[in-house]
Structures are given as structure tokens and as C-alpha cells.
Amino acid sequence: MSPTAAQRVASQMSPTGARLLEVEDLRVEFPTEDGIVHAVDGISYSVSQGHTLGIVGESGSGKTVSSLTTIGLTRTQGARVSGQIRFEGRDLVGLPDDALRGIRGNDIAMIFQDPLSALHPFYRVGAQLVEAIRAHQDVPRKVAKVRSVELLELVGMPDPARRVDSYPHEFSGGMRQRAMIAMALANEPKLLIADEPTTALDVTVQAQILALLARLQRELGMAIIIITHDLGVVAEVADHIAVMYAGRIVESAPTAEIFRAPEHPYTWGLLRSIPSLDRDRDEDLVPVSGRPPSLIHRPSGCHFHPRCPYSQPEHTRIDPQIAQVPGRSDHGVACLLPADARRQIWGELRKGRDAERAAGTAGLAVSEVQSDADPQLSVAEIEADSADVPTPEELEA
């Protein structure tokens, strides 16, 4: 797809309002000894002021790398970046390190998955907050300290005046993440990137942190990008969801739409693997079988085809591009199945039917899912299987 086409789809799929961050045809590659890792492979999305975008995908889908690249944190790792990341109209990809540093932690802040390892173990929480404030504001240490206590109060830290002098290891997991959030808010960012902010936390604490993020967004009016592998997490907080697979966005739609009418087989897989209270207790949760593909030697054609039960022979050759779902201007999907077949299949799946029955109704033959390391196969067969070029049998099948 040409950048202009990507741009068109991206703009159609984004919610209305002033666009704060626009990512266009972003590619991030890491040259390694084993080959080039295509961590992010031409993704486009945008976030508007006061809105929340959820980026969902497995580990290795490129969701974290794309966000780290936004604030230039993949530069030190020798990443090759192309495409555009426009923040308030400025392109961040080509920005000099110093100028980007002025934005980092100031206009765009980021919080991470494991707050214990993300906070420096040797410094008091207060000192780390003061440092964050003074990195971008020329204020005396004392003023910054007072502000730190206010920030801890803002994120609901109990007894903030005392806690400001504690070390991270003296905190519970939830308190640490609150401290991380307080640090991210130190300079009132316009955009907060939250990378798996609840994954390392207990379930009850997860809900508290999500509620806190929602409240802070209301009070401060910032935009949030929340990165997660858990659709359940973004269901509550995101306005728009982008599903990533193997470095690409395979589906992008408003949150309600993703849950009501998902279009991509991978999204179906994600949805069917979440437990839900209103589903029948006897109904099995269906995991997405197989493992995420190698980002060095990616599967041919549709990158999802080895794990897709609805994959057709030509899907191993044709690489699908994200395109608008007919009649849905803000819904995009990268799938080679015909639109009506997709609708029929999802209709069956949501009734609790298995993939085989669903494919049958749509008039498709169900294809065998290749699991990553089938114990029945010899090493040579597995290697042949994972080769980029489809075998003659695959092409004939």
C-alpha cells in the first residue's frame, strides 16, 4: 500500500477531534546477526486529544516497540525507523535527540509494565519525582518536592507526605504503579503511553489502576495509548482499538465495534479466549493455537495464515493490506476472506460454534492450523514447514 492509501485509511479510522499524534506507515527494523527483525511493519494510527487508543496484541507483535519508537527510545538500540510520527504536527522520527528529549517525559510520558523494575531501586520515590519535574522545569528542589507530594496525592497514594521519602521496595505493587503514574504526570503530558500498566498487578489492583487512569484522563484531558495483550483491559478504557499481529495492525475500530462485529480471525481468536460472565459456563475458552511468528522469517502471504483456521490456499501468497470494512468508515481490517464470509463465520462463532462448523456455514474448507513445533513432525519437516516459500503441496492444497 502506498503511504497515501495508508494515510487515507488511518484518517478515516480515527475518531474526530484535533489529532495529537499521527503515526503513518511506521516501520522499525532491528538488524541482528540472524537477520533483520521487522518489529513494526508499516503501521498507521492516530490519537486525538482526550481520547484513548488501545493497542492489543501478543508479545512480539510490535506494540511496545512502536510506542518506544514514538519517544525515540529505540534509537539507542540501533533501530532503523522509517515513516512518520507527527506529534502536534512535528515529525518526531527526524527530530534531533536533544529536541526529542525535550518532548519525552514532558509532552509525552510513558509508564511501564513492571513498576518495581521500572523505578530505580536506590533512590527515594520523592527524589525520582523531583528529578522528573526538574528535567523539564527550572524550579528549585524544594518546590519540586512539594509538587511531588501533590502528584502522589493526585494518584491516590495514601499518606503522600510520608510516602514521598520511601524507597520503591517499600511499596506494594499497586502503590509502585501509582508512583510511576505520578512520575509520568510530573510535567502534565498531553499524551500518556501506558505499556501493559496492569499486567504485573493483582486483578483487584488492576481495576483500581484502570479507574485511576480514566479519572486522570477526565481531570487532565490528556490522550492515552494503552498497550496490552488483554482485550478485557482496553474494553473499559479505550475509545478505539488497534489489533496488532506480527508488526502490523490487522484490525482497527472503535471499541464497541471490535466487540460487536470483529472482522479479523485473529481478533475472533482473542475475543474467544477471554472468559466472560454472560457466556455459558460449559462453553470452552478457545485459545489462539500456535505461536507468534518469527519477525525475521515471517510467514509468506498473510502473516497470520499458519495459525488461521480459515486460511485458503491463495492466502499463503497474497499479503493482505488494511482496508475499510464496507459500510464502516472507521473500521479497517487486513483479511483476505470475503466480507460476507467473515460476517457469517463470526455469526456462528459468537453462538459458540467451533471454527470448523463456522467455516462450513460460510462455504469454506477449514484448514489445519500449523502449531509451531508439532511433536509429530521431524525437525526437518518443521524446518521445511517454517520456510518462507510455500511447499508444492501447500500450493496445490
Add this chain to the structure above:
Amino acid sequence: MLTFIIRRILWGILAMAIVIAVTFVLFYVLPTANPAVLRAGRNASPKTIAYISAELGINKPIYTQFWDYVKNIVFHFNLGYSFYSDAPVRGLIADRLPATISLALGSVFITLLAGLPVGIISAIRRRSFFDRISMGTSLVFVSAPTYWLGLIAIYLFASDIGRFKVFDGSGSYVPLTTNVGHWFGSLIMPWLVLAAGSAAVYARILRGSLIDVMGEDYIRTARAKGLRERRVIMRHGVRSAITPIVTIVGLDIGALLGGAVLTETVFDIPGIGRLNYDAITHSDFPIVQGTVLVAALFIIIANIVVDIGYAYLDPRVRPT
């Protein structure tokens, strides 16, 4: 914190007690040579030997000897008298201490001055030309024995016999109080030789430790805050990576204060190491025993200081 310090000191005292007991076994119980004969000197009459035996108390039962020995060390800090010069061991060690301290502190200073920056730059510019050259050089210094390096240095640079007459050579040591300039000049080569090996070790350890630390999540956080890279490296990276260095520096100072035997011998510096070496060649037991006890004391003290320092450095191991 106070109870932690007290507990560490009590453990140190216990360790010292064990060292005292072990040296007693080594120097009173195990030796096959009769100390009285050694003490009496050549061609001594049996009467003299009997007199000295009584004086040294070696005819008394072992436990009485042990009690006398402990009493002397602990209550009088009396380490006995040299078999040869008759001088009190305590005085001999005290006389030699300034030279050893000069050598130890100077070389540690150079070690840190060279080792730390090299380690940091190598870690930050990993696989760069600088990194390869400095790590290659450090491998040579780590592998080279100190006495060999010392001899090479003298052969090349000593002002008397060297090829290039640059630095004062062996035996040129003068005390600091006599002449500061000569003191400094005479110690340059020993400092560098002694520092070379340990600076190489420090650089390699700090490099490895800093490479690990720079991959930590909190370094990413520091960068995400928009801090200058210099601050990220020094305040966040090196601050964590330095802790193993603190441990080794402490122990190295402790060990060096006990006498750098090889360096002091090669450069003929009248320090504790040289004293020890001479005493060993003469079977002068009281001096050997005295220097061993003093060296053990320094190492135990260094250990306590390192442990307490560690608690200050890393709040996670700080007892509350």
C-alpha cells in the same frame, strides 16, 4: 542500623579470634624447628637454649602457652620480639606501616582513576575501537604477574638501570616526612605496577556490570523522563553498577594494607610486605605471625566497612 553495625563488629571480633587461634596453631604447635634454638642464634650453649625455652614458655603446657599468647596480644598488643634483631614486632610493624599505607592508597587511587572511566566508556561504547583496545590491554594486565610487570618496568624506566631513565628505580623510597618530592617520585612506578592489574580488573567488572544495568527497566524509565544521556548513565546506570566495585575496593585496601609483598620486594620498599618476606626467609616466626595478624585485622576491618558501606549504597539491603 546501629544493631546491624554492632552485629557486624561482633562477627569481626569472632573472626579475629579465630585468626589468632589459627596463627597460634601455625606458629606454636606445628613448627618442627625449636623456636628457642632459632632465637638463641648460632653456636648457642644448651644452657642458653634452656634459658630461652623458659623465657619463651615453650616448656609450659599448650593451653598455658595459648593463654599467655592471647593475653599478650589482646591486653598488651604485644606481638613478641624478633628472633634476630630482638626488636619488638609491634614497633617493627609500626615503622613499616607508613610505606605500606603510601603504596596502598596511592595505587588504589590510580586504580580507580584509570579503571572506572575505562570501564564506563567501554560499556557505553561497546564494541567500539576504544572498547576493544582497552579490554585487550586489560586482559594483558590481568594476566601479567605483578612481579613480572615490576621487573619489566624497572628494566625499561628505572632512572639507574633502565633503558629509558624516567622514574626512580628500586630502593629509592624515602618517607613522606623526609622529602615529599622524592617520596612521590620513588612511588610512581610501584603505584602504576600495582594499579595496572587491579585497574584492569575494575574496568572489566564495571564494564560488565554497567552493560547489565543499562539494560534494566529503570534506565528506560530514566530516558523516558527526558533526562540527558549523561545523567542517565552516571546517576542511574553507574550508581547501580558501582556496587560490586565498592566491595572490591574495600577488600583490596584491606589486603594492600597487610602488605603488597611482591611489589614491595621488587621495588625494595620497606613496608610490611617486605618485612614479612624477609622474616619468612629467616624463619623469624614472631614477625611472620605479627604481620599475618595485622594483615588479617585490616582485612576484617575492611570487610566490616564494606558491609556497612553497602547498606548505605543499596537501600534494599539496609536493615530497618
